[in-house]
Amino acid sequence: MDPVPLTTSDPPSIGDRCAPAIEVRGLSRSFDGRTAVDGVDLRLERGGFLAVLGPSGSGKTTLLRLIAGFERPDAGSVRIGGRTVAGPADWVEPEARRVGMVFQQGALFPHLTVAGNVSFGATGGQRVQECLDLVGLSGRATSYPHELSGGERQRVALARALAADPEVVLLDEPFSALDAGLRERLREDVAAILRAAGASTLLVTHDQSEALSLADTVAVLRDGRVEQVGTPEEVYERPRSQWVAGFLGEADVVPATARDGFAECELGRFAVAPELSGPVALVIRPESVAIGHRPARDAHAPALVVGRSFYGHDQLVELELASGLRLRSRRLGFPAWHPGDRVQVWLEGPVSALAAGHEPSGGTAR
Numbered sequence: 001m002d003p004v005p006l007t008t009s010d011p012p013s014i015g016d017r018c019a020p021a022i023e024v025r026g027l028s029r030s031f032d033g034r035t036a037v038d039g040v041d042l043r044l045e046r047g048g049f050l051a052v053l054g055p056s057g058s059g060k061t062t063l064l065r066l067i068a069g070f071e072r073p074d075a076g077s078v079r080i081g082g083r084t085v086a087g088p089a090d091w092v093e094p095e096a097r098r099v100g101m102v103f104q105q106g107a108l109f110p111h112l113t114v115a116g117n118v119s120f121g122a123t124g125g126q127r128v129q130e131c132l133d134l135v136g137l138s139g140r141a142t143s144y145p146h147e148l149s150g151g152e153r154q155r156v157a158l159a160r161a162l163a164a165d166p167e168v169v170l171l172d173e174p175f176s177a178l179d180a181g182l183r184e185r186l187r188e189d190v191a192a193i194l195r196a197a198g199a200s201t202l203l204v205t206h207d208q209s210e211a212l213s214l215a216d217t218v219a220v221l222r223d224g225r226v227e228q229v230g231t232p233e234e235v236y237e238r239p240r241s242q243w244v245a246g247f248l249g250e251a252d253v254v255p256a257t258a259r260d261g262f263a264e265c266e267l268g269r270f271a272v273a274p275e276l277s278g279p280v281a282l283v284i285r286p287e288s289v290a291i292g293h294r295p296a297r298d299a300h301a302p303a304l305v306v307g308r309s310f311y312g313h314d315q316l317v318e319l320e321l322a323s324g325l326r327l328r329s330r331r332l333g334f335p336a337w338h339p340g341d342r343v344q345v346w347l348e349g350p351v352s353a354l355a356a357g358h359e360p361s362g363g364t365a366r
């Protein structure tokens with residue numbers, strides 16, 4: 001028998017099939033006078049993959065626990081599949097929310113076999129086999145958790161989450177306990193499994209590359225508030241603040257003056273939003289900074305190579321412009337650049353312009 005939700009809300013109707021998988025509005029939670037989640041609004045579409053990305057202490061795990069039902073919000077609401085599961089007059093217990101959870105350590109039952117773990121909460125025996133096939137572990141059904149590798153244990157945890165036919169799957173930094181090589185391989189496999197299953201997925205992580213490479217949508221969280229939501233390309237290439245730019249990856253800031261849809265700086269003239277005027281800051285990623293002895297663009301500037309870090313497949317070159325301003329350029333590992341080399345610098349790719357209020361305007365180097 002299916003569990004009966006403890007709620008005043010009616011069960012979702014047929015029309016709710018068009019509702020988002022998760023909809024969070026004005027969600028807040030404080031502990032001992034400290035605000036962990038502060039008025040968060042989020043939306044995960046059905047079949048989508050949303051990553052909530054933020055540093056330690058940003059509130060991302062608390063947000064996940066509020067959605068799962070492990071914490072009660074102080075304010076705001078949570079809707080899952082069109083049904084309100086938390087709100088001023090509504091509460092649905094975690095086990096009745098149709099949410100599948102995958103934790104950092106997998107949290108498997110050590111006394112149960114792989115099949116036994118997956119069958120916990122499964123909709124039927126056939127579903128157990130389907131999920132084991134989906135995660136590639138049909139041959140380990142009779143093994144116990146201690147006989148599995150770290151990656152296999154996380155696959156079992158994922159199969160268990162999917163076996164209950166959940167409305168959404170919540171991933172709580174599921175790869176953080178694994179070594180770097182295994183973590184990268186497993187996260188790609190898990191993303192493929194979730195997409196093959198058609199699952200609606202919410203991942204919380206502090207790993208920028210993980211969020212940007214896996215998700216359809218990224219929400220950047222800081223001090224309990226959503227700083228920016230967008231596609232991975234949007235939040236990376238057009239950050240709304242210098243903090244977002246720096247958190248998502250290496251970035252340098254070049255002062256400029258905007259007028260009539262263009263910003264003038266030491267590196268040249270670049271298109272920005274026409275409403276920008278006066279002093280602005282151009283946020284520039286190292287991979288957008290090109291160097292050479294013959295500039296490929298009209299907009300260029302002389303620079304001196306003052307440092308270099310070589311990684312084999314690529315190199316990070318530190319440059320000093322005539323004004324003394326320093327920039328970084330990420331290039332292929334060849335040709336090699338060395339301190340003392342005099343080069344020309346130009347920009348290739350997007351330029352994000354931030355006004356005094358740090359509101360962005362995407363542009364393109366020209």
